[in-house]
Amino acid sequence: EAQVTQNPRYLITVTGKKLTVTCSQNMNHEYMSWYRQDPGLGLRQIYYSMNVEVTDKGDVPEGYKVSRKEKRNFPLILESPSPNQTSLYFCASSLSFSGFQPQHFGDGTRLSIL
Amino acid sequence: GQQVMQIPQYQHVQEGEDFTTYCNSSTTLSNIQWYKQRPGGHPVFLIQLVKSGEVKKQKRLTFQFGEAKKNSSLHITATQTTDVGTYFCAVLMNYGGSQGNLIFGKGTKLSVKP
Secondary structure (H helix, E strand, O other), X not given: OOOEEEEOOEEEEOOOOOEEEEEEEOOOOOEEEEEEEEXXXXXXXXXXXXXXXXXXXXXXXXXXXXXXXXXXXXXXXXXXOOHHHOXXXXXXXXXXXXXXXXXXXXXXXXXXXX | OOOEEEEOOEEEEEOOOOEEEEEEEOOOOOOEEEEEEOOOOOOEEEEEEOOOOOEEEEOOEEEEEXXXXXXXXXXXXXXXXXXXXXXXXXXXXXXXXXXOOEEEOXXXXXXXXX
């Protein structure tokens, strides 16, 4: 089944403790991205990657890191999480970036930073 | 930077009534996508509009792209309880060479009273 898989689905952690949210897609998509969703603010893009080893900042990249060593994986790293990063996070992928392809979203990761 | 305004933020309707959400941009858009997010779910792609004045239909849903390609609307005829969710528009930001940045509207949350 074609899908975008995020792990973990839920995480409660403490300020300053490094964490990684994994994202994997099995559709051979070139484009992958991370979003955070907050009440009243909608979906905001954190980082995106147009292809392997190519990443770029979205609207709210501060406090996050990403890497794209393989086509299928695009982990989101919070080196020193803070409470303002408590949010619902979505990973998404699309076939390619040319032509603005539809985004396929994962089920989301709910992060709580205490 | 490029912004997309989506209105209204909330809409409560009686089952059977119509519903419309609007996305407006200050700049000309290359194309626009619409997504639906059910409560507790992830955004799901509905449709993409590319041409000026384009109108597309999916059963009770009608999508329009303005003649000037600065606005778009999603209209649902005779809402049903299955239409409940948040509807987002998404556009591709093009400036400063950053061509992968996707901007989502803040969404319109639709509730339907049976």
